[in-house]
Amino acid sequence: xxxxxxxxxxxxxxxxxxxxxxxxxxxxxxxxxxxxxxxxxxxxxxxxxxxxxxxxxxxxxxxxxxxxxxxxxxxxxxxxxxxxxxxxxxxxxxxxxxxxxxxxxxxxxxxxxxxxxxxxxxxxxxxxxxxxxxxxxxxxxxxxxxxxxxxxxxxxxxxxxxxxxxxxxxxxxxxxxxxxxxxxxxxxxxxxxxxxxxxxxxxxxxxxxxxxxxxxxxxxxxxxxxxxxxxxxxxxxxxxxxxxxxxxxxxxxxxxxxxxxxxxxxxxxxxxxxxxxxxxxxxxxxxxxxxxxxxxxxxxxxxxxxxxxxxxxxxxxxxxxxxxxxxxxxxxxxxxxxxxxxxxxxxxxxxxxxxxxxxxxxxxxxxxxxxxxxxxxxxxxxxxxxxxxxxxxxxxxxxxxxxxxxxxxxxxxxxxxxxxxxxx
Amino acid sequence: xxxxxxxxxxxxxxxxxxxxxxxxxxxxxxxxxxxxxxxxxxxxxxxxxxxxxxxxxxxxxxxxxxxxxxxxxxxxxxxxxxxxxxxxxxxxxxxxxxxxxxxxxxxxxxxxxxxxxxxxxxxxxxxxxxxxxxxxxxxxxxxxxxxxxxxxxxxxxxxxxxxxxxxxxxxxxxxxxxxxxxxxxxxxxxxxxxxxxxxxxxxxxxxxxxxxxxxxxxxxxxxxxxxxxxxxxxxxxxxxxxxxxxxxxxxxxxxxxxxxxxxxxxxxxxxxxxxxxxxxxxxxxxxxxxxxxxxxxxxxxxxxxxxxxxxxxxxxxxxxxxxxxxxxxxxxxxxxxxxxxxxxxxxxxxxxxxxxxxxxxxxxxxxxxxxxxxxxxxxxxxxxxxxxxxxxxxxxxxxxxxxxxxxxxxxxxxxxxxxxxxxxxxxxxxxxxxxxxxxxxxxxxxxxxxxxxxxxxxxxxxxxxxxxxxxxxxxxxxxxxxxxxxxxxxxxxxxxxxxxxxxxxxxxxxxxxxx
Ligand code: SF4
Numbered sequence: 001x002x003x004x005x006x007x008x009x010x011x012x013x014x015x016x017x018x019x020x021x022x023x024x025x026x027x028x029x030x031x032x033x034x035x036x037x038x039x040x041x042x043x044x045x046x047x048x049x050x051x052x053x054x055x056x057x058x059x060x061x062x063x064x065x066x067x068x069x070x071x072x073x074x075x076x077x078x079x080x081x082x083x084x085x086x087x088x089x090x091x092x093x094x095x096x097x098x099x100x101x102x103x104x105x106x107x108x109x110x111x112x113x114x115x116x117x118x119x120x121x122x123x124x125x126x127x128x129x130x131x132x133x134x135x136x137x138x139x140x141x142x143x144x145x146x147x148x149x150x151x152x153x154x155x156x157x158x159x160x161x162x163x164x165x166x167x168x169x170x171x172x173x174x175x176x177x178x179x180x181x182x183x184x185x186x187x188x189x190x191x192x193x194x195x196x197x198x199x200x201x202x203x204x205x206x207x208x209x210x211x212x213x214x215x216x217x218x219x220x221x222x223x224x225x226x227x228x229x230x231x232x233x234x235x236x237x238x239x240x241x242x243x244x245x246x247x248x249x250x251x252x253x254x255x256x257x258x259x260x261x262x263x264x265x266x267x268x269x270x271x272x273x274x275x276x277x278x279x280x281x282x283x284x285x286x287x288x289x290x291x292x293x294x295x296x297x298x299x300x301x302x303x304x305x306x307x308x309x310x311x312x313x314x315x316x317x318x319x320x321x322x323x324x325x326x327x328x329x330x331x332x333x334x335x336x337x338x339x340x341x342x343x344x345x346x347x348x349x350x351x352x353x354x355x356x357x358x359x360x361x362x363x364x365x366x367x368x369x370x371x372x373x374x375x376x377x378x379x380x381x382x383x384x385x386x387x388x389x390x391x392x393x394x395x396x397x398x399x400x401x402x403x404x405x406x407x408x409x410x411x412x413x414x415x416x417x418x419x420x421x422x423x424x
Numbered sequence: 425x426x427x428x429x430x431x432x433x434x435x436x437x438x439x440x441x442x443x444x445x446x447x448x449x450x451x452x453x454x455x456x457x458x459x460x461x462x463x464x465x466x467x468x469x470x471x472x473x474x475x476x477x478x479x480x481x482x483x484x485x486x487x488x489x490x491x492x493x494x495x496x497x498x499x500x501x502x503x504x505x506x507x508x509x510x511x512x513x514x515x516x517x518x519x520x521x522x523x524x525x526x527x528x529x530x531x532x533x534x535x536x537x538x539x540x541x542x543x544x545x546x547x548x549x550x551x552x553x554x555x556x557x558x559x560x561x562x563x564x565x566x567x568x569x570x571x572x573x574x575x576x577x578x579x580x581x582x583x584x585x586x587x588x589x590x591x592x593x594x595x596x597x598x599x600x601x602x603x604x605x606x607x608x609x610x611x612x613x614x615x616x617x618x619x620x621x622x623x624x625x626x627x628x629x630x631x632x633x634x635x636x637x638x639x640x641x642x643x644x645x646x647x648x649x650x651x652x653x654x655x656x657x658x659x660x661x662x663x664x665x666x667x668x669x670x671x672x673x674x675x676x677x678x679x680x681x682x683x684x685x686x687x688x689x690x691x692x693x694x695x696x697x698x699x700x701x702x703x704x705x706x707x708x709x710x711x712x713x714x715x716x717x718x719x720x721x722x723x724x725x726x727x728x729x730x731x732x733x734x735x736x737x738x739x740x741x742x743x744x745x746x747x748x749x750x751x752x753x754x755x756x757x758x759x760x761x762x763x764x765x766x767x768x769x770x771x772x773x774x775x776x777x778x779x780x781x782x783x784x785x786x787x788x789x790x791x792x793x794x795x796x797x798x799x800x801x802x803x804x805x806x807x808x809x810x811x812x813x814x815x816x817x818x819x820x821x822x823x824x825x826x827x828x829x830x831x832x833x834x835x836x837x838x839x840x841x842x843x844x845x846x847x848x849x850x851x852x853x854x855x856x857x858x859x860x861x862x863x864x865x866x867x868x869x870x871x872x873x874x875x876x877x878x879x880x881x882x883x884x885x886x887x888x889x890x891x892x893x894x895x896x897x898x899x900x901x902x903x904x905x906x907x908x909x910x911x912x913x914x915x916x917x918x919x920x921x922x923x924x925x926x927x928x929x930x931x932x933x934x935x936x937x938x939x
Contacts, residue, residue: 020500021483025459043427047519047548052434053462071425075549078523087425095427111457111520114486144459145486145520353507372464372476379474 002249002314002339009340014328019351022372023301023326024388025144026152027110028057032392033156034067036177039103039205041095042068044142045088045120046110057388067102069095073112084118085126092127092137102135103206106156109141136206138163148326150224150302150391153177157201160210161231164201167211171197172258173237175228176221179394180204186221186245186397189255192272193264201228212237217261219254221245221396223336224303226329243335244307247315247401248280253335276398283402284315290409290416292317294365300324300350301370301387303333308368308390309344310336316405320344321362324355366412383415430762430782432737432800436546437518438463439556442639443564444514445477445587446616450564451510453501455493455528456518458483470803471588480504484521494526501532505539512568512620513537514560516544540620542567552760554638554712554738557586561615562642568623571651574630578677579609581629583647583655584640585616590715590799592616594812595635599660602815603633605683606673615639627651631676635659635814638712638738661718663690663726663819688816690823694727702827708733708774710757710765710783711798713741715813717748719778719797722822724752733757733772735765737780773911776830781805791907793829797822888914890925897927912937 027050030042044050051070058066071091077084088107096102105127107120120139127137140159142152157175172195174186183200190198199210212218214236220229223244233239242257243250252273259269296318298305305325312318322345330337347355352373359367360380367377367384374384385408395404437454444452445467454460461481467473482500484493505513515532529543542563546556561584582599585592596617600610611629612622626632626647632655634644644655654676660669667681674681693699707729709719713736723729735757736745742758749756757768766786769777777787777794781802787794796805797813811825812818890898901909909930916933917925 019503020461020481021458022461022464023458024462025457027459028462045425048428048431048433048435048552049437049460049519049548051428051431052438053459055430056462056466066429069427069429072428073425073549075547077425078549084425091425091427111459112523115489115520115523143486144457145484145489148458353503370465371469372461373468375468375472375474376476 002243002253004338005341007342009337009342009344009346010334012337012342012346015345015347017347017349017351017354019354021148021326021350022299022352022370023350024057024149024370025053025111026142026147026149026155027053027108027144028149029142029152029156030054030068030108031058033153033177033202036179037104037202037204038067039101040067040106041099041102041104042106042108043092043095044068044070044108044110045113045118046070046073046108047112048072050110050112067099073116078116084116085123088123089127096131096135105131105135105137106159107137107139108152109139109143111143111145114141114143114145136163148300150222150304151227151327153222154225154227157225158227158231160201161212161228161235164210164212164235167213168215169197169213170215171199171211171213171217172262173199173201173210173212173216173218173232174221175201175218175225175232177202178221178396182394182396182400185399189272189276189397190258193255193259193262193268195258195262195264217258219258220332221254222304223307223329223332224327226327226332229329229332239331241331241335243310243339244304244333245396246307246404247311248277248284248398249315250307250311250336251280251397251401252277273398280398280401284405287402287405287409288316290412291366291405293319294412295319295321295362296366296368296408297321297359297362297364298323298325299355299359299367299369299373299387300326300347301368302391303327303329304387304390305368306333306340306346307336310339311404312408313341314339315401316408318366321364322347322355322358324348324350326350366408368408383411385411428761432760432762432780432782433552433554434463434466435519435548436551436553436556436559437516437544437548438466439553439558439586439639440514440516440544440546440560441467441477441479442553442557442586442588443560443615444479445473446585446589447614447618447620448478449511449619449621450478450514451504451508451512452477452479452514452516453497453504453528453532454479454481454516454518455497455521455526456481456483457485457520460518460520467587470801471806472803473587477587478508478510482521489524493521493524494531497526497528498531498535501528501535501537505537510539510620512540512542512564514542514544514564516546517548519548522548540567552738554740557639558642561586561640562646564615564620564623565626565643566646566650568620569626569647569651570624572625572627575609575611575628577609578607578679579611579629580673581611581626581632581653582613583632583634583644584636584638585613586636586639587616588799588801589616589636589639590712590801590805591811591813591818592636593806594810595814595818597810598812598815598817599633599635602660602666602670602683603673606670606677606679606681608673608677608679627653629653631655631673633673637714638741659714659718660814661715661818662722662822663688663816664721665718666815666819685816688819690726690819693820693823699728699827702830703728705729705776705830706732706772706774707776707778708769708772708783709797710735710737710777710779712736712738713745715798716745717741720748720752722819723778726819727823727826729776732774733768735759735768773908775905775908776826778826795826795829888917888923888925891927893927894925894930897930909934 124137124139138159140155212235216237219240243253245251245254309320309323324347328348467477515528532541634655647653658669660666670681716736737760746756777783778797784794811821913933
């Protein structure tokens with residue numbers, strides 16, 4: 001079980017940097033959100049750059065026609081704004097007539113749409129009236145001037161909160177998009193403890209109703225949901241702060257906070273978690289043979305850095321040199337920070353050139369960074385883990401704990417295998 | 425406003441990055457929000473480059489707007505200069521910065537840097553990646569290249585290759601070899617592999633080889649006018665084109681066009697009997713203009729295919745592609761709309777696609793083999809082995825690449841012979857491919873008895889019924905033509921107003937479509 005560390009990072013100074021950032025913008029969240037919400041379409045109102053970003057981040061996942069697209073602004077749209085609203089109506093009409101399966105449409109703002117002050121909230125209201133009740137139209141921003149990477153999910157989920165129906169009942173709301181298989185595991189664990197009134201935001205379709213109210217308590221499965229956190233509090237819901245459910249101990253701690261809230265007896269809690277927890281520990285032990293005693297350096301990417309560093313330090317025997325995050329929301333990552341022993345540099349924001357100087361000086365055993373930096377650092381002899389995979393792969397809860405440790409150990413194992421080859 | 429799902433080209437500043445990243449000693453300061461840094465991964469992941477692109481992004485945020493985005497730009501520019509010490513600096517704006525009108529060019533010029541500063545004006549809302557590369561290279565050349573003394577020996581520049589180009593790395597080697605066989609040395613290869621100092625001595629060459637009109641034509645034209653450098657018009661992809669290219673170079677230089685072609689194998693491989701099965705294969709060609717045009721000639725004259733459709737995604741090349749299509753008796757498809765290309769392929773149902781990675785996905789879905797001939801690139805388009813498209817070795821590579829997705833001649837024959845053998849599983853696909861060929865989900869159901877209530881309507885997918893015998897007969901047709909046989913039969917049946925497909929319908933359709 002995790003015990004708060006008396007000399008933890010909770011109050012450690014944070015190195016705040018404001019230079020060149022090397023991170024994705026919030027549009028990138030659409031890549032996993034559209035897989036999760038199967039009746040939703042994400043219509044980015046942006047430029048060719050936005051379309052190209054989505055395509056590049058989606059990599060080779062080219063399917064027939066994905067449930068996202070970009071309405072590319074053209075010279076004519078930039079000339080007059082009334083015009084752009086009409087153009088948008090026309091594109092939406094075409095889209096919805098071609099895709100009658102769509103039940104939720106998200107208009108997603110980008111840097112260009114925000115700079116020209118194209119009012120997507122107004123557009124969403126107008127289009128909602130036209131297409132209600134068959135299609136719900138909402139808007140959020142994924143722009144790079146407002147959001148980094150995973151904050152796109154935060155903006156998306158928080159845009160849904162005001163429209164959730166009110167519920168007077170005591171219930172648990174879990175926020176954060178998880179792959180279905182992981183979500184089912186979580187629901188099963190909670191059900192086994194007798195916690196049945198559980199809903200998850202985002203739901204996979206509009207048919208699954210999500211409600212909120214004064215007696216709702218909510219737990220986050222992702223650390224980047226700061227806006228959603230505030231939006232839910234505004235609706236009267238209460239947050240259950242906990243370490244994030246990564247690894248065996250993280251999952252147990254997260255579940256325990258919920259179990260206590262719902263007055264689950266210790267005996268019953270033990271009975272539910274003991275087997276999967278033991279399984280998870282075994283799997284982690286296997287992978288962490290390679291990780292034990294090694295150092296790690298996190299570049300800012302997804303805001304998962306602090307909880308993941310907690311996992312690597314307290315469950316895999318690693319030490320951290322620097323933990324960089326694009327944004328540190330202490331209300332969410334506080335419990336994880338409290339478990340990390342003092343020592344690592346905590347940095348927020350970025351100045352990528354300075355950070356590269358630091359990483360090359362420190363020469364950590366493992367560097368967690370974005371795709372733009374990974375190969376250049378490998379070429380300089382560092383071992384890297386692409387951060388984006390930590391967001392795209394199922395990594396939460398007990399059954400994925402071994403996989404999570406494996407994501408970090410594989411690059412180290414690979415380097416060892418290849419250098420043996422080279423040495424021969 | 426136009427809804428786009430997948431794009432063939434990135435924005436113009438990505439084209440500028442392709443120029444900058446291909447070069448050394450040059451740095452690009454791009455006024456752009458943080459998300460635009462995704463472009464780095466194109467180079468570090470797809471092309472596996474071992475260094476970061478030489479690009480500094482200002483990564484301004486919403487809170488900077490209206491206050492100090494301009495200062496942010498200046499300090500980013502100064503920092504980049506101090507840290508990277510480039511020989512020249514490119515400055516420009518991405519789509520978002522274009523809207524806030526900070527004038528990066530003007531600001532950088534006033535900073536008093538002691539290296540040339542080249543300001544780029546790339547209209548993000550009108551133009552695309554290839555234009556961006558072409559324009560950037562042109563601006564660089566115009567700013568730096570001046571008349572200089574010619575090299576004593578006949579030499580040329582190779583113009584157009586960039587970072588993230590389709591096989592540019594190997595095309596450079598192949599052409600350098602061919603030209604050296606003629607007795608011509610290479611003065612500068614640019615932009616890829618050059619420095620700003622190299623750009624200054626472009627004029628020392630006797631002529632330019634324009635490898636890729638998409639990314640080098642404007643600069644080549646400027647050098648023709650201002651430096652007196654003629655440039656080649658033939659792009660040497662394919663055997664015939666390579667010979668034409670050598671003749672063109674011969675005319676410019678007076679040197680003999682006859683070089684050692686003993687390692688050229690395409691003509692014999694194509695003539696050998698195993699290739700008989702290639703005869704008249706119906707192919708659809710799509711890519712950038714240059715690669716589509718060269719592929720068409722190879723397909724028809726060197727492989728013996730029948731070209732049933734041709735097009736390109738870059739509007740700049742619409743004119744030559746249309747002209748070529750006309751000479752083939754076709755209408756060119758000029759579009760950057762992926763869905764339109766898909767519809768066109770579906771309508772034509774070719775036996776093979778020569779396209780880009782996008783068409784490869786279309787082919788996968790439709791069960792049509794596809795070979796990749798052009799950018800946009802994918803990590804697979806950067807093989808570790810030498811695999812040019814240009815010159816004689818390029819022709820060999822193209823032969824192998826194009827037949828690879830197909831079933832080999834003798835193998836096709838054996839499949840026919842053994843298709844009834846119970847031990848033979850024709851779902852397995854060509855023997856040299858792992859996994860199995862794409863299978864099309866049956867579009868219609870097989871029924872023993874057609875229920876009386878089925879009324880004849882125009883909706884083929886609902887009402888077309890394959891009788892059991894016909895379905896069985898269809899299964900006897902080798903898998904790699906089965907999809908086409910099914911489609912042809914259904915189209916034929918529909919045209920005939922027949923909604924129950926029998927064995928007879930199948931063979932009537934076969935006779936109808938026989939060539
Ligand atoms: S940073 Fe802005 S302009 Fe760039 S891709 Fe993201 S939303 Fe589009």
